[in-house]
Amino acid sequence: MEKEKFAIKGMTCEHCAMHVTTALEGLSGVKSAKVSLKKNEALVKFDAEVTPVEEMAAAVKEAGYELVK
Incomplete structure (x- = not known):
């Protein structure tokens, strides 16, 4: 299991952050996304x-x- 930080561009509100979290956590192999x-x-x-x-x-x-990788 790896742990890595990624920059995210385009977020302007908490709903944006929730959408990114949902997108990441919906992938198999992703244990968590904060x-x-x-x-x-x-x-x-x-x-x-x-x-x-x-x-x-x-x-x-x-x-x-x-x-951003």
Whole structure:
């Protein structure tokens, strides 16, 4: 299990942070995602073999935001 911080662009409110959290936690292999609007970042615990960073970035993009690796 890996733990990594990612910058998130495009969030403007707590609903945005909830959308990013939901997008990340909806992926298999993601154990948890703690998204901070104040810091514009996400702390994600995940299994990189099951969920690569590119898949997380795609899910966040589909939700309307940008995950910066």
